[in-house]
Every structure is written in structure tokens, then in C-alpha cells.
Amino acid sequence: MAISGTRIITETFEAVTLLTINRPEALNALDQQTLQQLNTAVTAIEADPRVKVAIITGAGDKAFVAGGDIGVMQPLDPIAARQSAVETQQLLNKIEYGSTVFIAAINGYALGGGCELALACDIRIAANSAQLGQPEVNLGIIPGWGGTQRLPRLVGVSVAKQLMLTGERISAAKAAEIGLVGEVVNADELMPRARELAQTIAAKPKVALQLIKEAVNNGFEMDMNRAFAYEADLFGLCFATADQKEGMLAFLEKRRPNWRDA
Ligand code: DAK
Numbered sequence: 001m002a003i004s005g006t007r008i009i010t011e012t013f014e015a016v017t018l019l020t021i022n023r024p025e026a027l028n029a030l031d032q033q034t035l036q037q038l039n040t041a042v043t044a045i046e047a048d049p050r051v052k053v054a055i056i057t058g059a060g061d062k063a064f065v066a067g068g069d070i071g072v073m074q075p076l077d078p079i080a081a082r083q084s085a086v087e088t089q090q091l092l093n094k095i096e097y098g099s100t101v102f103i104a105a106i107n108g109y110a111l112g113g114g115c116e117l118a119l120a121c122d123i124r125i126a127a128n129s130a131q132l133g134q135p136e137v138n139l140g141i142i143p144g145w146g147g148t149q150r151l152p153r154l155v156g157v158s159v160a161k162q163l164m165l166t167g168e169r170i171s172a173a174k175a176a177e178i179g180l181v182g183e184v185v186n187a188d189e190l191m192p193r194a195r196e197l198a199q200t201i202a203a204k205p206k207v208a209l210q211l212i213k214e215a216v217n218n219g220f221e222m223d224m225n226r227a228f229a230y231e232a233d234l235f236g237l238c239f240a241t242a243d244q245k246e247g248m249l250a251f252l253e254k255r256r257p258n259w260r261d262a
Pocket residue numbers: 025026027029066067068069070071073076080081082084085086109111112113114135136139142143144145
């Protein structure tokens with residue numbers, strides 16, 4: 001199934017949705033229309049019980065997303081800027097905390113809000129030609145779509161501050177070295193690899209996928225003792241699913257499991 005907005009194109013095949021940000025003439029910079037369509041698409045993905053994995057990428061071969069649209073941002077007053085930050089943070093939280101597994105396939109520039117969009121995804125893979133960074137300081141602002149919080153949690157406080165304080169762009173290879181992306185591949189291998197990863201994950205039982213996301217995302221905000229107790233609760237919850245019974249029975253019977261995603 002393919003659904004085409006002007007700015008966001010989604011194509012769903014079985015349990016995997018490919019979401020393409022389609023504004024290549026502006027390096028896929030996120031203006032209001034693109035953000036609204038992205039919000040609609042992410043909400044639809046989350047509401048579709050068939051979809052387990054979504055791949056986000058950018059149209060064209062130059063950019064994943066080159067940031068928030070600077071022309072739109074420039075005249076904002078403080079109240080509008082704050083409101084816009086809150087709304088986009090909510091959208092990115094939907095990606096991070098939703099039940100779908102999101103893979104960012106970073107095919108070019110992932111800068112500012114583009115890097116923050118990738119940070120909200122569960123997995124990031126990049127083409128070797130990609131460049132990432134948080135150049136907001138060069139515009140007299142700070143990252144406002146979660147970057148000051150997600151980046152240090154992912155790569156550590158020191159490296160995150162260096163990236164944000166210098167505004168420097170880094171290569172995909174450097175991004176992999178610091179843990180900002182998980183894998184770097186040749187540009188022509190990016191989408192095949194993203195699809196392969198998506199298929200691997202889509203073949204897993206849905207509730208376990210959801211609970212892994214919940215355990216990591218929510219546990220990260222807790223002290224260790226509370227986090228262990230939380231993990232134990234979610235571990236127990238797995239035993240309420242048909243797929244736990246089936247997965248273990250299939251192992252014992254030396255056959256492949258038939259997941260019911262329940
Ligand atoms: N916004 C708007 N247009 C952009 C854009 C952007 N972020 N990035 C690129 N474009 C447009 C260019 O203006 C140009 O348009 P035309 O002149 O052709 O009409 C077209 O895309 C192609 O770009 P270039 O000609 O510049 O291409 P180059 O290959 O020479 O350079 C570049 C590529 C990625 C190095 C360069 O375009 C660049 O530096 N772009 C800006 C990157 C950047 O600084 N991104 C961070 C933006 S700040 C908010 C909170 C946070 C945010 C937003 C709002 N609120 C609280 C409200 C997020 C902030 C950011 O993301």
C-alpha cells in the first residue's frame with residue numbers, strides 16, 4: 001500500500017512501512033507542512049496493528065533532513081518558538097516511545113532537527129557519504145527538538161557538548177565511532193540493509209519488541225534498583241503472552257515458532 005502526501009510518502013509492505021521525507025529541493029528541511037504530514041504519518045503507523053517496523057529516510061541522494069526550516073524559524077517570537085519546540089518534541093516522543101520500531105536510514109545530511117529526528121529513532125544506520133551534526137549554535141539557537149537531552153544520553157556528555165558547542169559536522173564513520181550511528185554502509189547498500197534489518201525485526205513477536213523498547217526507554221530514566229524492578233515486571237508481563245508460550249514450546253519441540261503477535 002502506498003500513501004503519498006506531497007511532503008511525506010509512506011509505503012507499507014506487510015509489517016514494514018517505508019516513510020520518505022520528500023522535500024529534496026530544500027534538502028528535506030522540516031517546515032510546518034512537512035512536520036504536520038510527518039505527524040499524521042507517524043500517528044497512522046502507530047495505529048496500524050500490522051506494522052511493526054518503520055524506516056525513515058530522505059528523498060534524493062543529498063540529505064536525510066538538513067534541519068528545521070530556517071526560513072520558517074527566523075521570524076518566530078519566543079512564545080511561538082517555544083510552542084513549536086513542544087509540538088515537535090511530542091512528535092519525536094511518539095517515535096521514541098511508541099510501539100513501532102523506527103529505523104533511521106541516514107542517506108545524507110542529518111543536521112540540527114534532522115539529527116534530532118534520527119536520535120528519536122530506535123536504530124540509526126548511515127550511508128558512508130552522510131554527515132551529521134547539531135549546527136544550531138551557528139544560528140544563535142540551541143537544539144530544541146530533544147537534542148540537548150538525547151545526544152548526551154547516547155554518546156556521553158563530553159562528546160555531545162563538543163558537537164553542540166562547535167556546531168561541527170561529522171562523517172558517518174566518526175558518528176559510528178562515537179556511537180551516534182550503529183552501522184555505516186556504502187550509499188547503494190543503505191536501503192537494502194535498512195530493509196534487511198526491518199525484516200529481521202518484523203519477524204520477531206510484537207509484544208516482546210514493544211516491551212524491549214519500554215524497558216530501555218523508561219528504565220533509562222530510573223535509578224538502577226527501580227529499573228531492575230521495572231525490568232522484572234515487564235519480564236513477568238511477557239508470560240501473559242501467547243508468544244512466550246509458543247516461542248519456548250517451539251524451541252523445546254525443535255521447530256520454528258508461529259508468532260501470533262499476542
Ligand atoms: N532550512 C531551510 N532551507 C534549507 C535548509 C534548512 N535547514 N538546509 C538547506 N536548505 C535549502 C537551501 O536554502 C537551498 O535552497 P535554495 O537556495 O536552493 O532555494 C537548498 O536547500 C540547497 O541547499 P544549499 O544550496 O545550501 O546546499 P549545499 O550543498 O551548498 O549545502 C548544507 C548543504 C546542508 C551544508 C547547507 O544547506 C546548510 O548548511 N544547511 C543548513 C543546515 C543547518 O544549519 N541545519 C540546522 C537548522 S537549525 C525549533 C527548534 C529547533 C529547530 C527548529 C525549530 N523551535 C523551537 C521552533 C531545529 C533547528 C534546526 O534544525
